[in-house]
Amino acid sequence: MLDANMKQQLGTYLQNIVNPIEITVSVNNSDKSNELLELATEIQALNSDKITLSVNENPQGRAPQMSVGPKGEQARVNFAGIPMGHEFTSLVLALLQAGGHPSKAAQETLEQIKNLDTELNFEVYISLSCHNCPDVVQAINLMAVLNPKVTATMIDGGVFPDEVEQRNVMAVPSLYVNGEHFGQGRMTLDEILNKVDTGASDKQAAALSEKDPYDVLIVGGGPAGAAAAIYAARKGIRTGIVAERFGGQVADTMAIENFISVKATDGPKMVANLEQHVLDYDVDIMKTQRAARIEKKELVEVELENGAVLKSKTIILATGARWREMNVPGEQEYKGKGVAYCPHCDGPLFKGKKTAVIGGGNSGIEAAIDLAGLVEHVTVLEFSDTLRADDVLVKKAKSLPNVTIIKNAMTTEVLGDGERVNGLTYTDRTTDESHTVELAGIFVQIGLVPNSEFLKDAIELTDRGEIVIDQHGRTSMDGVFAAGDVTNVPFKQIIISMGAGATAALGAFDYLIRN
Known part of the structure; x- marks a missing residue:
């Protein structure tokens, strides 16, 4: 799982563990379980004096899952999936903090966390390509490390698609507290803390x-x-x-x-x-x-x-x-339910599905190129009769077999079934004809x-x-x-x-x- 360079760097970091910790890996028969166990084994070998590894072969909850906590205590930080990509830093910080290495958060913030007197079970759905997700994961992990009434679980939507479907997660990070939807998108530690700490405002x-x-x-x-x-x-x-x-x-x-x-x-x-x-x-x-x-x-x-x-x-x-919004019927209703503004973050949730990008500038065409490697098809809708993106990007997008670019297209409505997006309508500005496009996701990139x-x-x-x-x-x-x-x-x-x-x-x- 880890190359020689990563092992060397991680080994240096793990020397900062002050108190012994334990990693528990809950496994099933999947390939992902084998990968997660391999990762945990490599980590444990880098500081065997302070890290203990145990394997749960009959998990009652999610698997594969890695749990991290002080040795002898019930682990409160969990990674459901394989915390690599952008989440590798979240894993490293969790290991260090569980082992007593201090956080860089302000002292008043740390005290506020410790003084929380409510049972809080955080669950955050992420994608490993999401650069906003680690902020949320690291925030709830720190809260769980410092307060025994708090638990934190990162859930990779790609590993647990049934949960994503059941909870209708269509944008990441998507945060739940005690089973109820709490927030979506980038959130800082202070924002989360102030929201759960009544009276803080x-x-x-x-x-x-x-x-x-x-x-x-x-x-x-x-x-x-x-x-x-x-x-x-x-x-x-x-x-x-x-x-x-x-x-x-x-x-x-x-x-x-x-x-x-x-x-x-x-x-x-x-x-x-x-x-x-x-x-x-x-x-x-x-x-x-x-x-x-x-x-x-x-x-x-x-x-x-x-x-x-x-x-x-x-x-x-x-x-x-x-981000500028389209301001058309259905956009607000389906925001986070198929209407998104960050292709890099939310693109993996639409793997194998049809999507649209609104906007033909650099950000729009770049989004179409990125999505083309993940989704079934991308339709780019540009209001003007010309694309404003750089020529090199336009040429790349036009070369992709699953990208269609439509100019003079005015998006008029986002369509859905009440739960999620299933299409959009647009008007051809040259003919005034209305068209419907069936799709699962719409990425708005209009400035x-x-x-x-x-x-x-x-x-x-x-x-x-x-x-x-x-x-x-x-x-x-x-x-x-x-x-x-x-x-x-x-x-x-x-x-x-x-x-x-x-x-x-x-x-x-x-x-x-x-x-």
Whole structure:
């Protein structure tokens, strides 16, 4: 299962295990069971002094499954399937944490986990190609390690298709708590914790409202917000970031090959590096918080959705953008039930089925190419009479036998049986004829919409909802600056957002010294 290089690296990590742990592998007669047992055997051999391996040949529950826990205790962390691919890191962290190696999570977060007083049985359905899934898996695993009332189980949908069918899982990660659907898509530890910890929101709102005013407060934690925070903090002024999640849209991006000086990376790695760089400075980071209102008084005030009010001499708005939706009948009803926005994450759930991609830009054509290797057929629907994707991508897509590209196609409705998608309708814009396409999944790739709704009537926006800024990043509200994809800059690129964040921070600093 593991090559020599992986064994060497893993062996080094496993030396950090402080207390003995036990791995239990529940097996059946399947090939996957043999693979999982082989993986567990190789892991145990890398630190036989601290790792014990046992095999359960008559499991009452899921098999194949690997359970990890301190030796002598009931294991509370489970991997149903083979935790390789993106989930290999989740397995390594579970081994280390079960063995007493400390987590890097904030101390207040760790204490909040330990103080949970409710029985919580987490189950998360994943695909090994999903880059968002490990965040959820690692979050619930840590909660299970720290609190004896919590259990966590990762379930590979490809290994347990009957469960996926029974629970109608059509997007990953899909999280269940005590048998009930809890959430879907990328979720951070803080988001999950705050949702299960009743009363956490009120406590946070009270604590946030008591914070002293900032010199610069950045709203948003993507590339623009991170760059603004670093530039502001380097000026020695009181700096804070408030964001729903750190990284923003970049966290959902896989291949990044146009960030100058970095030949190739991916979104999660870039986000981790961004956050670490910000943490190197004296910046107050407030996560899992969404802005609801902004108002200019003696200072600029930002009200959060939980009711907290933060005050600052200057504000930098860097709230970014989100996937644009089709806004057709059926889209909301079947979101997560066949309507998806991340082909890389959810594509494996549609293996052997017919799918559609909405949008003929780079993201749409790339999605079609990726899906073509998994699904029975991909239909690309492009509203315009031309494809906006790069020629090399278009040529590749057209060369694939199971990809059909339809231009001048206006999607009009998502069809379903009440439980899941089974088709869509579109109108041929050249003939006005309506057509129906039978399919199981629809991947929407039609661009971005700015996260600026809370600014309406407070700050000047374009007709597309973008914040209007000048060359210094200034907005129409005194003391308020903006940067990144939420603004009216013509090109939405990571490197441009970072530069804009730096510009806004320097503009805010100049405002401070002049006022």
